[in-house]
Every structure is written in C-alpha cells, then in structure tokens.
Amino acid sequence: MSDAKPANVGGEPSGDPAVSDELELIKRARNADLAAYDDLVRRYQQRIYATIYHMTSNHEDANDLAQDTFIKAYQALKSFKGGSSFYTWVYRIAVNKTINFLKQRKNRVQMSLNDMDFNAEHDPDMVALVSENTPRREAGLSELQEKLNEAMQKLSEVHRLVVTLHDVQGLPHEEIAQIMDCNVGTVRSRLFYARQQMQGYLVDYLKD
Amino acid sequence: MSAEPENFEALRKLLALKRHETPPPGYFDQFAGEVRARLRSGEHEKDDLWRDLGDEASWLQRLWGTLTNRPALAGAFGMLLCGAVLTAGIHYSSVSDADAKSQSLAQGLSLPAPAGAPAQLALGEAPPVNTTSSTNPVMSAAPAGLFDQIPGQAKEVNFSPVAGSQ
Numbered sequence: 410m411s412d413a414k415p416a417n418v419g420g421e422p423s424g425d426p427a428v429s430d431e432l433e434l435i436k437r438a439r440n441a442d443l444a445a446y447d448d449l450v451r452r453y454q455q456r457i458y459a460t461i462y463h464m465t466s467n468h469e470d471a472n473d474l475a476q477d478t479f480i481k482a483y484q485a486l487k488s489f490k491g492g493s494s495f496y497t498w499v500y501r502i503a504v505n506k507t508i509n510f511l512k513q514r515k516n517r518v519q520m521s522l523n524d525m526d527f528n529a530e531h532d533p534d535m536v537a538l539v540s541e542n543t544p545r546r547e548a549g550l551s552e553l554q555e556k557l558n559e560a561m562q563k564l565s566e567v568h569r570l571v572v573t574l575h576d577v578q579g580l581p582h583e584e585i586a587q588i589m590d591c592n593v594g595t596v597r598s599r600l601f602y603a604r605q606q607m608q609g610y611l612v613d614y615l616k617d
Numbered sequence: 618m619s620a621e622p623e624n625f626e627a628l629r630k631l632l633a634l635k636r637h638e639t640p641p642p643g644y645f646d647q648f649a650g651e652v653r654a655r656l657r658s659g660e661h662e663k664d665d666l667w668r669d670l671g672d673e674a675s676w677l678q679r680l681w682g683t684l685t686n687r688p689a690l691a692g693a694f695g696m697l698l699c700g701a702v703l704t705a706g707i708h709y710s711s712v713s714d715a716d717a718k719s720q721s722l723a724q725g726l727s728l729p730a731p732a733g734a735p736a737q738l739a740l741g742e743a744p745p746v747n748t749t750s751s752t753n754p755v756m757s758a759a760p761a762g763l764f765d766q767i768p769g770q771a772k773e774v775n776f777s778p779v780a781g782s783q
Contacts, residue, residue: 463638
C-alpha cells in the first residue's frame with residue numbers, strides 16, 4: 410500500500426512536503442494536467458482498488474470500479490472544495506460507486522479472487538489458522554480464502570464496508586466515519602454487529 | 618483463543634489475511650496508465666449522462682435494482698405502467714372525439730351560405746350536401762339531425778276506409 414499522506418486542501422496549512430506536494434498536484438490536475446493527476450492516481454490506486462476488491466470479491470469488477478472512481482474524481486475535481494482530505498473524498502466516491510454497483514448486482518455474486526501473495530504462506534497467523542489448531546485441519550489456503558470471502562459477501566454492504574475498512578485495511582473509526590458520512594458510534598456498532606455475523610459464519614475456521 | 622461473541626481477536630487475524638489477496642503482478646504499474654488513456658480518449662465525456670444518472674439520480678438505480686431483484690414487484694409495476702398508458706390513451710381518444718364533434722358542429726354552423734339561401738342556417742338544418750371537400754372533414758357533410766337523413770319521399774295519403782269493409 411502507498412504511504413502517501415493525504416492532503417487536506419481546505420484544512421490547516423501543513424509544512425509536510427508530501428502534503429504540500431499533493432496540494433500542488435491537485436491544483437495542476439484541476440488545470441487539466443494529466444501527468445499531475447497520474448501521480449495522484451498512483452498514490453491512492455492500491456488502497457482504492459483493495460477496498461473495492463474486498464467489497465466485491467471480484468478482481469474484474471474492482472478494476473472497472475476503481476478506474477471509474479478515478480475518472481469520476483477527475484471530472485469532479487473542480488468541485489472539490491477541500492472540506493475533507495482528498496484521500497477521504499476519493500474514498501467516498503469509490504464507496505458510493507461500489508455500493509450502487511453491489512445493489513444492482515445483488516443475488517448474482519460471482520467471485521473472482523486474487524491469489525494470495527507469497528508472504529501469506531509465511532504469515533504466522535495464517536500458518537496457525539490453516540495447519541495447527543484449526544478444527545478443520547484439512548482446510549487449505551484457498552479454501553480458507555474462499556470461505557472468508559463467502560462470509561464477507563453474506564454481510565450487508567454497509568457492514569461489509571466497515572469490516573473492510575477497519576479489519577482488513579486498518580483505518581481508524583474516525584476516518585471510517587468521515588468516509589461513510591456517519592458518526593463514530595454508528596461505525597462501532599456496525600463493526601460489532603458485522604463481526605458477530607462473521608464469527609457465526611466462520612465458526613468452523615476459528616480456533617477454540 | 619476463544620470464539621466468544623465479544624472476543625473477535627481470532628476473527629480479526631483471519632480478516633487481516635485478506636491483505637495478502639493481491640492482483641496479478643504488474644497490475645498497478647498499468648493501472649494509472651489505463652485511467653489516463655481513458656481520460657485522454659474522452660470516453661468519460663460520452664458517458665457523462667449515464668454516469669450522472671447513476672450517481673446523481675441514484676433513486677433510478679435503486680428502483681431498477683429493486684425491480685430486477687423482485688420479479689413479482691416488476692410485474693406489478695409493469696401492469697401499473699400499462700394501465701396508466703391505456704387510461705391515458707382512452708382519455709386522449711375521448712377528448713379528441715369530443716373535439717372533433719364540436720369542431721364539425723362549429724364548421725356546420727359557419728359554412729358559407731349558398732347563393733339564394735338564408736344567411737345563416739338554423740340549428741338542425743342540413744347543410745348543402747355538395748360542400749364536402751378535401752379541406753372539410755366528411756363529418757361536416759353529415760346531417761345535423763338524426764331524422765334529417767330520411768329522404769323526403771313521404772307522400773301524404775288520404776286514408777279512408779272502404780265502405781262496407783268492416
């Protein structure tokens with residue numbers, strides 16, 4: 410994932426070179442400088458793609474929606490007032506697009522999962538879950554991945570989004586509240602409910 | 618670790634493993650270039666209308682989504698739509714019929730009188746038959762009264778019973 414710090418166009422002036430650099434990129438992109446916008450896309454493409462991918466469990470859909478998100482963001486760049494950070498703003502576009510898409514796609518989920526990267530096999534948590542203490546010892550990596558994604562798809566869109574942003578992507582509650590345009594309490598309660606649901610679906614794969 | 622309802626540690630670890638699901642190698646090297654190519658081609662401008670419909674008028678998408686997910690509701694909606702179209706059609710045709718009748722009546726009243734005829738025709742009086750033309754509707758040649766079309770063939774008869782027939 411990118412380590413770029415999100416810029417807040419309308420916020421306090423920042424001395425952070427990364428943030429001021431981003432402000433400069435936004436200004437240039439507003440003036441139809443595609444090279445500048447290209448840099449902005451590179452900063453956030455991984456996080457935006459990952460969010461959409463974990464919401465859809467489909468690589469092709471995630472690719473299309475992520476591209477559409479950045480195209481929409483470019484079109485709307487002139488209307489970006491900087492009330493939130495650019496990063497949060499793009500996230501909101503991605504989330505709205507994804508939720509609209511999922512509402513249309515309902516009941517015809519077709520998973521197209523990405524492969525686990527090489528590091529997965531060496532992740533201590535993964536090793537522990539798959540081979541040692543899991544009640545279903547025969548469960549392999551791909552089966553676990555499939556069941557995990559199936560369980561995710563059983564959640565409602567908002568609950569899946571909270572789990573994706575918090576438990577998968579590691580965003581804090583406050584930032585999720587900004588992205589979802591709700592208060593932190595709502596985020597916490599949705600997260601609690603979503604985890605309860607997930608725990609019920611994945612009981613065979615969680616250690617006793 | 619336990620799987621108690623409020624201890625989500627194992628679940629969190631499991632979910633964190635989803636971070637290892639990554640797209641094919643080199644995917645992100647091309648991603649920005651593809652976005653840029655689409656922006657350059659102006660493809661986004663052609664799709665503006667649909668995008669606006671999708672994003673701004675999300676109610677339309679919600680309606681569409683609801684209808685596609687619930688066939689019974691879609692059927693009911695279709696029947697409602699057909700009913701509305703039929704009702705509108707019937708209403709329109711009755712209005713246009715009434716308009717046509719009133720127009721023909723108005724035309725019947727305002728026809729130019731033939732030479733030697735009274736200046737204005739009285740209501741119920743038949744207009745001259747040979748006034749139909751391509752610019753006058755056929756209706757205008759029709760008799761204004763129901764019994765006016767009976768040809769004047771009635772002859773007065775004097776009926777007197779024959780003496781001795783009763």
